[in-house]
Amino acid sequence: MKTPISILLLDNTTTFGGSTQSLCCLLRALDKAQFEPVLVTGQPGEVFEGHADCIRYQFVPKLPWVNNHIYRKFLSLRLFRFRLLRKMLNLSRFMYWLAFITIPEAVGYYRLGRRHRVALVHLNNIFGSQLAGILAAKLLRVPCVAHLRGFEEVHPITRFYARLVDHHIAISGAIRENLLNLGVPCGQIALIHNGVDLDEFRVNPDNNYLFQEFGISPQQFRYGIFSRIVDWKGIREFILAAHKISSEFPASRAFIIGGESDGDEVFLQDMHTLVADLKLENNVIFTGYREDIPALMGFMDVVVHASKLPEPFGRVIIEGMAMEKPVIATRAGGPLEIVVDGETGFLVEMGDSEALAGSVITLLRQPDKRVQMGRSGRKRVEECFSTQRNALQISEIYEKLAAACPSGAAA
Numbered sequence: 042m043k044t045p046i047s048i049l050l051l052d053n054t055t056t057f058g059g060s061t062q063s064l065c066c067l068l069r070a071l072d073k074a075q076f077e078p079v080l081v082t083g084q085p086g087e088v089f090e091g092h093a094d095c096i097r098y099q100f101v102p103k104l105p106w107v108n109n110h111i112y113r114k115f116l117s118l119r120l121f122r123f124r125l126l127r128k129m130l131n132l133s134r135f136m137y138w139l140a141f142i143t144i145p146e147a148v149g150y151y152r153l154g155r156r157h158r159v160a161l162v163h164l165n166n167i168f169g170s171q172l173a174g175i176l177a178a179k180l181l182r183v184p185c186v187a188h189l190r191g192f193e194e195v196h197p198i199t200r201f202y203a204r205l206v207d208h209h210i211a212i213s214g215a216i217r218e219n220l221l222n223l224g225v226p227c228g229q230i231a232l233i234h235n236g237v238d239l240d241e242f243r244v245n246p247d248n249n250y251l252f253q254e255f256g257i258s259p260q261q262f263r264y265g266i267f268s269r270i271v272d273w274k275g276i277r278e279f280i281l282a283a284h285k286i287s288s289e290f291p292a293s294r295a296f297i298i299g300g301e302s303d304g305d306e307v308f309l310q311d312m313h314t315l316v317a318d319l320k321l322e323n324n325v326i327f328t329g330y331r332e333d334i335p336a337l338m339g340f341m342d343v344v345v346h347a348s349k350l351p352e353p354f355g356r357v358i359i360e361g362m363a364m365e366k367p368v369i370a371t372r373a374g375g376p377l378e379i380v381v382d383g384e385t386g387f388l389v390e391m392g393d394s395e396a397l398a399g400s401v402i403t404l405l406r407q408p409d410k411r412v413q414m415g416r417s418g419r420k421r422v423e424e425c426f427s428t429q430r431n432a433l434q435i436s437e438i439y440e441k442l443a444a445a446c447p448s449g450a451a452a
Contacts, residue, residue: 045077046443049150049159051174052082053166058269059356060166060190063212063235070236070432076439079157081150143173150177159183160443167191168206169199175206184442186210190235191353195222208442210435212354213375231438234378235354236431237422241335242363244419248336255326257294262405264343265296267334267357270309275347275371275392280315280325282347282398287324289402295321298337300330338364342411343404346370349392355379359426362386362418367411369400379426385418 050068054061061084068078154162154177162178164171168187178185184207192215193199203209203223209230211217217232252259264286268274276297283295301309316325331337338344344361346352351374358379361368368386370376382388387403389396404411 043075045073045075046161046439047077047079047157047159048439049154049157049162049177050078050080051150051162051164051171051177052080052084053164053170053174054082054084056269057084059235059354062356063190064165066236066238066428067432067435069238070428071436072432075436077157079153079159081153139172143176146173147176147180150174151180154181154183161186161439161446163439164188164206165190167193168202169193172202175202178207179205182446184208184446186438186442188212189216189220189353192216192219192351193223195219200224208438210438213378215351215374215377216353231434233431233434234426235356235359236426236428237356237359237363238428239363239423242338242360243335244339244365246336246339246364248333248340251336251340255294260292262290262293263296263341264293264345264401264405265298265337265341266345266347267298267338267360268346269299270297270301270312271305272308273348273350275349276308276312277315278349278392278394278397279345279347280312280319280321281394282345282401283321283325284319285395285398286401286405287321290405291324293324293405295325296328296337296341297325298328298331298334334360335364338366341366343401344368345397345401346376347397348373348376350374351391352376359422362415362426363422365412365415365419367404367414368418369397369404379421381417381421385414385421 050064052061052064068080071078150162150173159181161184162174162181164174164185164187167189168175171187175185185205186208187206188210190212200223203220203225207229209220209225211220211230211232212235214232217230220230221227257263266274266276266279268276270276279295279297286293286295297312313327316322328337338361344357344364344366346355346358346368348355348371352371354375355370358368358370358376362379362385368380370380370386370388371391372388373391376388380386380388387400389400404414
């Protein structure tokens with residue numbers, strides 16, 4: 042029997058979001074007879090409980106970049122207005138981090154990789170903060186794959202990191218373009234879209250309990266945004282759109298499903314204040330963080346994605362489409378590759394709450410169109426965005442790289 046290829050997976054995320062969800066999907070879908078994932082993560086253990094049949098190592102969450110609070114205080118001093126002194130401060134900060142954080146971390150990864158005879162290292166999320174993983178791969182003499190799930194700043198340091206990586210995975214064409222701008226050769230980039238678990242996000246979930254929980258009837262229209270409560274996700278624009286929608290559909294309910302991100306309580310409170318100022322307390326419902334996302338998506342008539350900045354991908358969109366819901370998203374980044382405008386939903390300009398409201402109103406007026414778009418969306422997800430397709434494409438990269446480098450930790 043062939044021995045499974047051991048993969049060292051390094052996850053540098055500290056807040057639960059799309060990159061972690063996508064990693065969970067990948068771990069579930071990988072063929073464990075073919076691959077043995079060894080996961081190092083800063084996430085709490087329960088995040089992966091029941092989501093990943095793999096070796097799990099609870100890792101201390103990433104530290105702030107040499108205490109950003111203190112660093113910002115230093116920068117505010119008049120002395121550091123001089124460019125040379127700012128450069129010297131940043132260099133000192135980098136050297137401290139390299140000596141006391143990155144190198145010890147890399148050595149830890151190296152020892153773990155040797156113990157499990159890994160054939161390659163896979164970096165989850167942005168590689169700009171994954172230097173320890175890149176160094177570990179070099180020490181182990183195995184290939185390094187960087188799975189870029191967010192935009193990297195085009196900077197000499199990230200350009201240098203990019204050159205140290207053997208192969209890159211871009212989750213969208215926008216991310217692929219970002220990698221090309223970093224100087225990564227086209228042949229070293231694989232475009233592999235995120236996948237959604239079609240068994241988890243299945244049509245017609247048991248969600249009748251939600252009518253009682255929120256005190257509404259099946260006849261009332263429901264539309265929702267699924268997002269962390271941060272400004273760039275377009276929460277404000279969604280509320281402004283709800284104000285216009287409620288004037289035409291007074292009984293409609295707008296749901297904001299998600300919790301505050303990284304302790305950003307001020308913005309969350311501002312959004313509650315905006316709802317009160319617009320007298321939308323009866324129309325807008327803040328649910329907070331929820332575990333029952335498939336049920337809530339199935340509960341909606343329309344799913345909204347309103348980011349004000351280009352999305353690296355837009356995982357919520359494929360989840361909504363998997364639930365046979367029409368999706369309204371902003372016209373930039375990943376959504377351009379997911380939503381077929383006019384067929385599976387609508388695309389609107391970023392920050393345009395009027396256009397957002399108009400698209401929701403159009404769909405609320407036309408139930409047949411909602412059904413048609415929802416079915417088209419589900420079909421598109423099945424063809425292009427399943428976890429099986431995602432895992433198969435990544436497995437091919439694993440096999441190719443491992444075969445090309447038989448020496449190293451696995452030898």
